[in-house]
Amino acid sequence: MSDAEPIRRAAAVERLLELRAARPDAPTERVELAAAAGRTLAEPVVAGRDVPERDRATMDGFALAADDDYPLTVVGEVFPEDDAPTIRRGEAVEIATGAPLPPEADAVLMREDATVGDGRLSGPSLASGTNVYPAGATAAAGERLLSAGETVDPRHAALLRDVGADAVTAERRLSVGVLATGTEIREGRQPDRDSEMLANLVRRWGHRAAILDAVPDEEAAVREGIEAAAADHDAVLTTGGTSVGHADHVVGVLAEHETLFRGVALRPGRPVAAATVRGTPVFALPGKPMAAHAAATLVLRPYFVGRDRLPTVEATCAARVTLPGGENEYEYAIPVTLEDGSGPAVGPGAGSELTDPPTATPLGHAASSFPLYGERFAPGRVASSTRIALADGVVLTRAAVEKGERVAVVPYGVVE
The missing domain is CATH 3.40.980.10 (MoaB/Mog-like domain)
Structure with missing residues (x-):
């Protein structure tokens, strides 16, 4: 060729x-997190410490040792901005969501399950780790979170801020x-x-x-x-x-x-x-x-x-679409709209366990809200129509697609 x-x-x-x-x-240049989305990293992002550095409560309640016996004496309270207190056997501490647990505690009793009278706490038995976010669960010291060459997405700012980064080095x-x-x-x-x-x-x-x-x-x-x-x-x-x-x-x-x-x-x-x-x-x-x-x-x-990655959503095609030249060396990008199912999975082959995937309707097909062609795909007409910009993504195929067939849709949000 x-x-x-x-x-x-x-x-x-x-x-x-x-x-x-x-x-x-x-x-390269340093870019603050508020402006980092879409930028290509020139250096990896590595966690400088364990995040969080201590176990933290995921619920408002009482921090205690799971193998201790009720009733427990409530000896104080702790908030997210506080240093972790210490407790002894037979004691518990009132704790707010996000606050550090005492080193001796390994569980949090939800406030709704707790009974407190005269400073004494009772409640159901708990397994170790209940309602606890472990130290290092978000990132371990020295762990690479993003590599050079990766693109920073908007959601990454939350992680980067959490691990103490206020800027990234980008191309x-x-x-x-x-x-x-x-x-x-x-x-x-x-x-x-x-x-x-x-x-x-x-x-x-x-x-x-x-x-x-x-x-x-x-x-x-x-x-x-x-x-x-x-x-x-x-x-x-x-x-x-x-x-x-x-x-x-x-x-x-x-x-x-x-x-x-x-x-x-x-x-x-x-x-x-x-x-x-x-x-x-x-x-x-x-x-x-x-x-x-x-x-x-x-x-x-x-x-x-810097990368060629096309995650897909599996959907059910709403109409039969044949191709102008039949099955050949051309790949056809058929624009489709998506109607929600019971929760599509993302990634190649991820839809094998779906019971109710979304429906993909070829936009421009006679069966769609904007008929440009019949059963046979018309790439020239589709290419000319700005109305096709209302599609949600494309199906890439070299073969005709049957009505009811499972198809992999590349959402426009992936490639734009």
């Missing part, structure tokens, strides 16, 4: 990850130029439906995006626009001009440089190309909005986030 032929999505992703790995060491954000091509866009006769979408994706992936002035469908203007953008930015995304029409010049301009691939066997999204222009990666996306979205999220995203 030559670079002029579409390659498998996996092969394209592999080339992009190799390109990323070959970059010179990126400058410097890339400056990404977003360049639309098309005379109709340049002249304002049609809206630019791609650039803001792509800029938002870039920012979600932890980088900075700049929307550049559109260029007309003229070879010299396209060349000048791409080369100028490559000179000013760390990476460039272009839209439009990737097909074979007389006004499509982007791929021809990229062919003058070091090409990574031209075309990926993915529909919608096939006419995507990648090259380096004077050392700067330039990624050319199709102009149809949902084709650009599919190519960006399913092909290009790993370059920006």
